[in-house]
Amino acid sequence: MSRIAIEDVKILDSSDLGRGNYRLILGPFGRSRSIMAGQFVHLQVPGGSVFFRRAFSVYDVNPEEKTLEILFKVFGRGTALLAKCRRGDTVNLMGPLGHGFDPPGKKESVILAAGGIGMPPLYFLAKQMIQKKHESDKIHFFYGGNCRADLIEVARIKKLGVKLHLSTDDGSFGFKGFVTSGIKEYLENNKGDYRLYACGPTGMLKAIDRVAQERTIPGQLSLEAPMPCGIGVCLGCVLPLTSGGYTRVCREGPVYNIGEVLL
Amino acid sequence: MPDLAVEIAGVKFNNPILTASGTCGYGEELAELFDLSQLGGIVTKSITVRPREGHPPPRTAETASGMLNAIGLANVGVDKFIEEKLKFLEKFDTRVIVNVAGAKVQEYVEISARLADCSRADMIELNFSCPNVEAGMAIAGDPIAAEKAVREVKRVFPRPVIAKLSPNVTDIVAIARACEGGGADALSLINTLVGMAVDIETFRPCLTNNTGGLSGPAVKPVALAMVYKVYKAVKVPLIGLGGISNYKDVVEFLLCGATAVQIGTALFIEPDAPIKIVKDLRNYLTKNKLGSARELVGQLRSY
Ligand SMILES: Cc1cc2nc3c(=O)[nH]c(=O)nc-3n(C[C@H](O)[C@H](O)[C@H](O)COP(=O)(O)OP(=O)(O)OC[C@H]3O[C@@H](n4cnc5c(N)ncnc54)[C@H](O)[C@@H]3O)c2cc1C
Ligand SMILES: Cc1cc2nc3c(=O)[nH]c(=O)nc-3n(C[C@H](O)[C@H](O)[C@H](O)COP(=O)(O)O)c2cc1C
Ligand code: FES
Numbered sequence: 001m002s003r004i005a006i007e008d009v010k011i012l013d014s015s016d017l018g019r020g021n022y023r024l025i026l027g028p029f030g031r032s033r034s035i036m037a038g039q040f041v042h043l044q045v046p047g048g049s050v051f052f053r054r055a056f057s058v059y060d061v062n063p064e065e066k067t068l069e070i071l072f073k074v075f076g077r078g079t080a081l082l083a084k085c086r087r088g089d090t091v092n093l094m095g096p097l098g099h100g101f102d103p104p105g106k107k108e109s110v111i112l113a114a115g116g117i118g119m120p121p122l123y124f125l126a127k128q129m130i131q132k133k134h135e136s137d138k139i140h141f142f143y144g145g146n147c148r149a150d151l152i153e154v155a156r157i158k159k160l161g162v163k164l165h166l167s168t169d170d171g172s173f174g175f176k177g178f179v180t181s182g183i184k185e186y187l188e189n190n191k192g193d194y195r196l197y198a199c200g201p202t203g204m205l206k207a208i209d210r211v212a213q214e215r216t217i218p219g220q221l222s223l224e225a226p227m228p229c230g231i232g233v234c235l236g237c238v239l240p241l242t243s244g245g246y247t248r249v250c251r252e253g254p255v256y257n258i259g260e261v262l263l
Numbered sequence: 264m265p266d267l268a269v270e271i272a273g274v275k276f277n278n279p280i281l282t283a284s285g286t287c288g289y290g291e292e293l294a295e296l297f298d299l300s301q302l303g304g305i306v307t308k309s310i311t312v313r314p315r316e317g318h319p320p321p322r323t324a325e326t327a328s329g330m331l332n333a334i335g336l337a338n339v340g341v342d343k344f345i346e347e348k349l350k351f352l353e354k355f356d357t358r359v360i361v362n363v364a365g366a367k368v369q370e371y372v373e374i375s376a377r378l379a380d381c382s383r384a385d386m387i388e389l390n391f392s393c394p395n396v397e398a399g400m401a402i403a404g405d406p407i408a409a410e411k412a413v414r415e416v417k418r419v420f421p422r423p424v425i426a427k428l429s430p431n432v433t434d435i436v437a438i439a440r441a442c443e444g445g446g447a448d449a450l451s452l453i454n455t456l457v458g459m460a461v462d463i464e465t466f467r468p469c470l471t472n473n474t475g476g477l478s479g480p481a482v483k484p485v486a487l488a489m490v491y492k493v494y495k496a497v498k499v500p501l502i503g504l505g506g507i508s509n510y511k512d513v514v515e516f517l518l519c520g521a522t523a524v525q526i527g528t529a530l531f532i533e534p535d536a537p538i539k540i541v542k543d544l545r546n547y548l549t550k551n552k553l554g555s556a557r558e559l560v561g562q563l564r565s566y
Pocket of ligand 3: 226227229234238
């Protein structure tokens, strides 16, 4: 049986989280149990007016209910149409796709750096780590947005019991400044060995890449590229590798070791 | 049960549904989704003499009912293709058509000669028409060059040779005739149409190659008309493609004269589309009391 399924699933719940952010619960999807944090699903936007599928990181799964959740922010046509979907609507889902994060060793101190709508795969990573008995106070979850309303699902992240460090660019909540500034300050004051995982806008990932490489902190980044096929056959989603040549983000990625891809 | 099998230049296909070059890689990824033996055949990504990295991203753009691509013929090169990719395809009961691209006639000949001893390469398809690489167009648009290329490849490759035609020409019939004259055993059409998309915020083209190849449902009417015209002008069998996404599209192409079809861009939306299409085509034939897919070929009742 194939690792990847292509199935019609129902929207079991759709929530408007404010400022263009939405959460969908999708199911039943038999493969939800096997999904690793960092993997994504490729959704066909209903209505037929958007040609390509759209990629979304898996935010959470419920293997008993055979469901999965995604979070998205309205960005263009596809996400605008998805936001209009209602409970009971059907969407075609392909997944799980790509390679997820390599989980850290149980005793490692970990920094999770989430920028805006890059948060979902890191929440899922933290949850899977905790399910595998990683000490929750060794997980430092840095989560930043432009303003307070950008920080969504904060209560749910808190419930994991991780050390949560919130920041906003405009200072309307938490630390004032970029996620990376918060992380740099934390590292100044708390020496030690860390492993770092990040997902967010390209500007943030570039900064994270620098922070990690300057301090030789190992870790991984979840990257993005427009994905026509999502399964590795079109060669459309490539990014340049530091070692030369291109990599297919949908297939070899979307998660890469820090320093592997030229950002 | 209707018979889906078709024959092209003496090569038997289990069914007329193939996957198009550049949209199914070398089969490895699709093989994770379904058994490739369910396909009539697979046309592998264009290979060149040396490996190519392709164009810098962005390489694709979404358009109305279709897409633009300027991948830039990224491929592993003929050596690695023969060592790894062709070997992988050995275990499937399907036809393998190896698509070949080059900058000069000599390169087509060189690759075809290398493939002569590879019995897994049931046929080769000459990509004269990739709009993203300058030199390819010279052959695609020039009947004399096309004829010469086919003739020289035929000298070194012992099995059937297909010429894949570009729609970006003034008279596709003239090119089709030239390829037939050069000894092509079959023709496939069409490749992508030159197209463009522009970002009005940055004033830049959406592709780093500036222009790209248009494919998907948007090009189907163009492809059908070309199959229709070429069918009337040549004797060799045709393989139709361009925007096919369901069995109805397939029937249209068969009626216009295609013996088989290829599914391209549709694979990006529904990677298992060919499997559904085979099933639906069988049902269509049953429903219409047709004994075989062959009975549809060229049966258009034109005005
Ligand atoms: C691995 C991965 C995980 C992601 N996870 C999330 C997530 O969890 N939450 C979230 O909100 N977003 C996520 N995204 C981004 C999400 O897919 C984009 O928001 C979405 O593609 C934008 O779509 P849109 O239709 O709203 O915008 P549009 O404006 O329609 O698309 C943006 C632009 O990109 C073009 N485009 C769209 N798709 C493609 C494509 N496949 N190939 C070429 N061009 C294309 C469009 O034509 C347009 O120019 C993820 C992306 C990737 C690659
Ligand atoms: C991403 C992409 C890559 C392609 N690469 C090749 C190629 O390497 N060689 C080739 O002959 N055609 C290539 N094509 C063209 C297709 O094989 C086909 O002729 C064209 O896309 C029209 O069919 P479709 O609308 O079903 O996709 C490519 C098409 C796409 C979309
Ligand atoms: S999206 Fe097609 S290869 Fe990655």
